[in-house]
Amino acid sequence: xxxxxxxxxxxxxxxxxxxxxxxxxxxxxxxxxxxxxxxxxxxxxxxxxxxxxxxxxxxxxxxxxxxxxxxxxxxxxxxxxxxxxxxxxxxxxxxxxxxxxxxxxxxxxxxxxxxxxxxxxxxxxxxxxxxxxxxxxxxxxxxxxxxxxxxxxxxxxxxxxxxxxxxxxxxxxxxxxxxxxxxxxxxxxxxxxxxxxxxxxxx
Numbered sequence: 001x002x003x004x005x006x007x008x009x010x011x012x013x014x015x016x017x018x019x020x021x022x023x024x025x026x027x028x029x030x031x032x033x034x035x036x037x038x039x040x041x042x043x044x045x046x047x048x049x050x051x052x053x054x055x056x057x058x059x060x061x062x063x064x065x066x067x068x069x070x071x072x073x074x075x076x077x078x079x080x081x082x083x084x085x086x087x088x089x090x091x092x093x094x095x096x097x098x099x100x101x102x103x104x105x106x107x108x109x110x111x112x113x114x115x116x117x118x119x120x121x122x123x124x125x126x127x128x129x130x131x132x133x134x135x136x137x138x139x140x141x142x143x144x145x146x147x148x149x150x151x152x153x154x155x156x157x158x159x160x161x162x163x164x165x166x167x168x169x170x171x172x173x174x175x176x177x178x179x180x181x182x183x184x185x186x187x188x189x190x191x192x193x194x195x196x197x198x199x200x201x202x203x
Contacts, residue, residue: 025063028053032070037118041071041126068132071119079140082106086147095151096198099170102144104191117186120178141167173197 031053035044046067050060064070085105089098110116123129144167145160154162177193 024055024059028055028060028063029070033115033118036071036122041122041129068129071122071129077109078106079136079143081109082140083143083147086144093151095148095153095166096170096202098148098151099144099167100191100194103170103174103194107190113186116190117182121182124179124182137171141171169198169201173201 028049032044032049035049035052046057046060049070050057053060082102082105086098086102089101093101107116110119123133141164145163148167149159149163152159152162152166173194176197177190180193180197181188181190
């Protein structure tokens with residue numbers, strides 16, 4: 001993403017094997033995204049992706065355990081980055097700003113604006129991907145509860161439902177923003193749309 005979600009560079013691979021593995025992974029992901037975009041996620045087979053990426057199916061599965069992971073390198077990484085970003089915010093930070101920082105960190109996982117747009121388009125327009133995402137999202141929300149519960153400012157008895165409501169609202173706003181962004185074919189910035197959605201909810 002070009003806005004606040006700059007690509008976060010991890011440590012560069014230090015060995016030839018590691019560099020080769022990274023390049024192979026990127027080639028497989030790029031091939032999969034191209035095929036998903038041009039002919040549809042459900043219509044694309046693992047065998048076709050492997051063939052066009054120039055690897056065996058066995059090799060492909062060493063990098064990616066499921067077809068779903070080929071859309072974005074694994075949504076488990078999404079949850080990990082989200083939790084780390086939220087947990088790493090200052091104790092005095094506002095709960096909404098904390099969650100916003102987590103979303104920005106996750107968007108930075110995309111290599112480019114175009115890649116993010118195609119992934120969101122596939123997610124919102126493919127029923128099987130959408131169902132899988134909703135299931136994982138519920139788990140991510142549960143993982144965030146202990147990180148958000150103490151930041152809501154609610155009384156002890158109300159902290160749990162308050163945290164659930166805040167987290168659920170943030171995810172709903174991200175969904176609404178990404179849907180609007182896809183429908184506009186990537187016009188504007190997704191975090192600006194998120195801020196608009198959140199402002200509408202919070203009044």
